[in-house]
Amino acid sequence: MGASISLDSKYRLILTTEVECISVNARDSSMSASGGANKKEAHKHRHNESDSEGSHSGSESSSSRSGSGSDSESESDGDKTYSVKLTPEIVSYIRSYIRKNQFLDEFDLITEIELDKYSHAPGTALVFNSDSIAFMTNNQTLEAVGEWEYIEPEKPASKSKSKNSRDRDRDRRRDDDDEHHEDSQYKTKDDELPVTEIENILTEKFNEYNKTREFVIHESKNSFLVMLIKSVEVVKV
Numbered sequence: 001m002g003a004s005i006s007l008d009s010k011y012r013l014i015l016t017t018e019v020e021c022i023s024v025n026a027r028d029s030s031m032s033a034s035g036g037a038n039k040k041e042a043h044k045h046r047h048n049e050s051d052s053e054g055s056h057s058g059s060e061s062s063s064s065r066s067g068s069g070s071d072s073e074s075e076s077d078g079d080k081t082y083s084v085k086l087t088p089e090i091v092s093y094i095r096s097y098i099r100k101n102q103f104l105d106e107f108d109l110i111t112e113i114e115l116d117k118y119s120h121a122p123g124t125a126l127v128f129n130s131d132s133i134a135f136m137t138n139n140q141t142l143e144a145v146g147e148w149e150y151i152e153p154e155k156p157a158s159k160s161k162s163k164n165s166r167d168r169d170r171d172r173r174r175d176d177d178d179e180h181h182e183d184s185q186y187k188t189k190d191d192e193l194p195v196t197e198i199e200n201i202l203t204e205k206f207n208e209y210n211k212t213r214e215f216v217i218h219e220s221k222n223s224f225l226v227m228l229i230k231s232v233e234v235v236k237v
Helices: 031-046 061-066 088-097 101-110 165-184 195-211
Strands: 010-023 080-083 112-114 125-136 141-151 216-219 223-236
Touching: 010 088, 010 125, 088 125, 088 216, 088 223, 101 112, 101 125, 101 195, 112 195, 195 223
Parallel strands: none
Antiparallel strands: 010 080, 010 141, 010 223, 112 125, 125 141, 216 223
16 A cells, blocks of 8 residues: 555645746737636636536637647647746746735645545545745746645534424434444545545646646736646655
8 A cells, every 4th residue: 555645744745847838829919818718718617516528628629739749839820839948037937926826726726635536425625735835946846835634524403403302312312323324434534545646636637727728927928938737746744
């Protein structure tokens, strides 16, 4: 068995990054605005309870194609996407961007994992409470330090309205038995949460943001720079 998440320890999330430049065809300067609209639309889909993988196939298809390789060119609009080397200026853009509330809010959202898909009770979640996020130039990674918190599902209030103490005791015992039976069907915080599984879940979630070029660190008239998160490593501090 591999390592499991400990709720009593500090962890470091190491996110490998890449920066892409998307050069917009000069003959259609409105594409920058269009790209922003596509991102906002995709953002809405991600926050919708009926979200599915197909929700990204419409207005975002050109963005997905443009990121398929270095110096690739979209068939429809002529945009060019290519990876860029880090310069002090680009590092400055990244460090400024990761301090913005917009990114911090999205980071909190991505690192909140709903566990009902993994045999835990509905409403259960694993949340990463980060203390700090920094960009490391030596290995081109974002590093966030914090702790994991296990969020228990809210329990419904008892609907019992007994008239005497004997009835209340009987109903309380029945509620306790029902609750114990229900809890026994699900995993709890005492069950293992494999680190590798958490890494895979987070990497997949960041990949959804990569598809829509969500993390725009700098924009100019005919191009914009995008930060991509390529993989996630979870390390105990």
